[in-house]
Amino acid sequence: MSPNEDVGKIIELNEDLIRNNDRLAEQNKKVFMDHNIRSFDIVGAIGAGKTSILEEIVKRISKNKNILVINGDVATRVDADRIEKGGAKAIQINTARECALNSYHISQVLKNIDIENYEVVLIENVGNLICPSDFILGVETRIVVVSITEGEWVVRKHPLLFKMSDIAVINKIDLMDVIDVDLGKMVDDALEINPELKVFTTSVATGENIDELMEAMNLDK
């Protein structure tokens, strides 16, 4: 087999993986819709603040809404434990060598849990700005989270994920005094990649713009 044929096979295999993922994502979407469940995929950089933002959301609405959080990580139950401390049900998925959740992971959770008990499903994807791009999960809204500590260029270096998201969060703005970034430029980069994006600059440390983010998610009431 020539190297060109090899490349052809690899591309075909990837296309099959994405097609299969899309098919299961459609099924997940139907489960969410049939049960009237609000669903979110929170993707983004390692350590950007995904779990911290989820903790804030849980803190604000868990008294009024039944929330299920699905945490994706390569290893450990650290994030699920953090969420459960805040009073929401959390399921940890460890992906081992895989660098993103896929729709099969979510379909297995939906199959094995009494999903009709929940009104909101928040999925925290594995911290990664590349792998999750093509692997949609069947949710209503995708939120990409980065923070200023990844540097001013983090947005424009990862256009695909910003193109394929509905909301973008640039977190840790409380550190503006110690990190030399042009926040306005980061926001402009996100909007240049995807003019439809709703962009929020947030701080979990001070609470800045977390309510506004939740309003955009329509989770404020």
Ligand SMILES: Nc1nc2c(ncn2[C@@H]2O[C@H](COP(=O)(O)OP(=O)(O)OP(=O)(O)O)[C@@H](O)[C@H]2O)c(=O)[nH]1
């Ligand atoms: N200063 C500051 N620190 C923050 C903020 N948000 C999160 N952190 C801190 O950043 C670290 C990582 O936050 P996490 O919420 O665990 O980030 P994550 O994106 O869930 O990380 P992974 O799941 O490992 O990819 C923690 O020490 C948080 O306390 C913020 O707005 N400001």
Ligand SMILES: [Mg+2]
């Ligand atoms: Mg996390």
